[in-house]
Amino acid sequence: MEERIGVFVCHCGTNIAGTVDVKRVAEELAGYPGVAHSTDYTYMCSDPGQNLVKEAIKEHDLTGVIVAACSPTLHEATFRRAGTAAGMNPYQVEISNIREQCSWVHQGDKEAATEKAIRTIKVMIEKARLDEALEPISVPMTPRALVVGGGIAGIQAALDIANSGHEVVLVEKDASIGGHMAQLSETFPTLDCSQCIMTPKMVEVAQHPRVKLMTYSEVDDVSGFVGNFKVKIRKKASYVNRDVCTGCGLCSEKCPAKAPSEFDEGLAERPVIYTPFPQAVPNKPVLDAEHCTYFLKDGKCGVCAKVCPLDCIDYEQKDEIVEEEVGAIVVATGYDLYPIENMGEYGGGKYPDVVTSLQFERMLSASGPTGGEVRRPSDNEVPKEVVFLTCCGSRDPESHLPYCSKVCCMYLTKHAMLYKHNAHEGQAYVFYMDVRTGGKGYEEFYTRAAEEDDVLYIRGKVSKIFEEDGKVMVWGVDTLSGKKIEIAADMAVLGLATVPNKAAGELANMLKLHQNEWGFLSEAHPKLRPVESLAPGFYIAGAAQGPKDIPESVAQASGAASKVASLFAETEYHREPIIACIDEDTCAGCKVCVSVCPYDAAEFDEKDKVARIKEAICEGCGACIAACPSGSASQKNLTDEQLYKMVSAALEV
């Protein structure tokens, strides 16, 4: 069939027409091969403009449409819908960008801009002449989600997805869900107790009929694609039959060995068979084989097995792989603190009275190792002077990390305030670069600390911390007065930078998720798609994406959950059909395409000795097409033939 292309040149008011002679463009193109209709209009995207296109499609029986207007990122979808409404296949409607890449950038030269517009449109006419009618690829949708990470973001995402009617598998690497939020004492700016708002959510998610909670488990492998992921989850050996265990706690009580408590950030010890904290969910122990006498000394001990009334202890237990099928994956792997060992200028962790911010949280916590009293780790005395340091590792591009960790200004303010509530006679100093209080009620909170609780804020950086005569010597400078400051303090608290969780990096690599330079997960668009990953079917929530506080993490988690719910609203997922295809008649079976495909979408059929493209997986990058030596691989609606003709059109004299 002879192609009949319609060309619609938009004036965009004067945005295009002010520089490009749109009348001349439309007139010249009317005579171009394949063009059956060519016209111009002030605003093609307006209702009358779209109607003009729709009517012309019917009137001139068009086989293809070019709208010469703004960038395809703006109105390609608009005009494809208009085309569909007029009975045309949407993939035969194309945009030629003569605004962003022509009229706006060649404002001083109307003649040249007009000529470039003509050539730019010819390029798309040549493409449209060979465009085929395509249908989106439909793949079945498994309306079941995997949430990785059981901190507040993961819990919120799991709850929201489950409450929207879909099943969720929530995987947490530790023995309990709760994440860092469960460790916190009180939360800024309201000072409500973290456990009080966190534990009900932990219980809710664990008891939710649509949530399958897998703690002490890690994601080992993910294959497949949006709507159809296959996930292998490794249930780590806990040496406790946790399905039978009632959490009576006898084993932990009688266990003779001890190890540093992770939950208390090493400030206290826990038994070797332990639940991380009293409100743990599930409240069932795991056995830490690394420190267990039974494992270290060839079966000596075995106390836990002896005391367990239900015979739950199983020293022979092995890791178990569980397979799950899901349609979407939410990654909420959270954060870690920048290692104190990296802060050599502040002692690098060798001074007991220089503590991390999370250690200080545990001290402030009523359920913590000091029962909520601030005590010096070295001698258990109440410190009289405490120095709080912001930006430990953050905003320090020369020595550490360049970015702002966002939450430290606020939690150190909270720390200083709570310390003052704890030790009324004490003095709290906060060294700061800038106090960043961007959040509802945050500035007021900071003002309260400075004015009502007499926290002394000193603008400047601490250059060095060292121990002398039982004191923590803090050397800094007050940049406002220009004076050198020396404080013989009793304790220092480091507001260490927020970094992505260690395990998250490996997971991101496995899932092929983009990360920024520092390992935080990249969102699909920094403003408009903040909870989606560029890889379809993956969503991100919480501090895995960047430093953020609790309300932001919760909001992002709910956002990710609503994206998952809208994905699951359809029983099928539709993908763009602009993918690769292989001519099996000419395919020589060399497998080059298989080797270059980053998605394993090209597979070799051993029986027919040809390569085939898995349509549901192919992303349409075209790597296999450029690499195919026999020219058998092609891209739908961007074939080599189209590209050659487009190049020729771009150069036509």
Add this chain to the structure above:
Amino acid sequence: MFEPRIVCFFCKWCTYAGADLAGTSRKQYPPNGVVVRVNCTGRIDPQHVLWAFREGADGVLVGGCHPGDCHYEEGNYKTMRRVQFLKRMLEDMGVEPERLHLEWISAAEGEKLVHVMSDFVDEVKGLGPLELGLTEERVTAGKA
């Protein structure tokens, strides 16, 4: 005055978006290049570049995502190798390798696009028109 004709292969994720940004920022650059949008620079076959020269291009500009930023993970690395290889081939064929230029331009680098485009146009102007010495017969044969 010689005005070179330039074909620009831009990937849709980074450089094409960078060119859009140059437009929304109303930055000005010479109009010599016409853009052919591809999903990924990894889609560009060396033959497409050779074809552009044969069809009268005085220069070819390839623009893609920065290393590590490719939307398809590694398409730009493939392009990097192909462009190196093509430059050597062009030299063998008596074409100045500078007529082919590869640049990483992100969606945020509208300003960079303007500089790259302006500099490349100047460079090709300096090289003068590309004379391949194709006969009329050869040109027609290629188009069949």
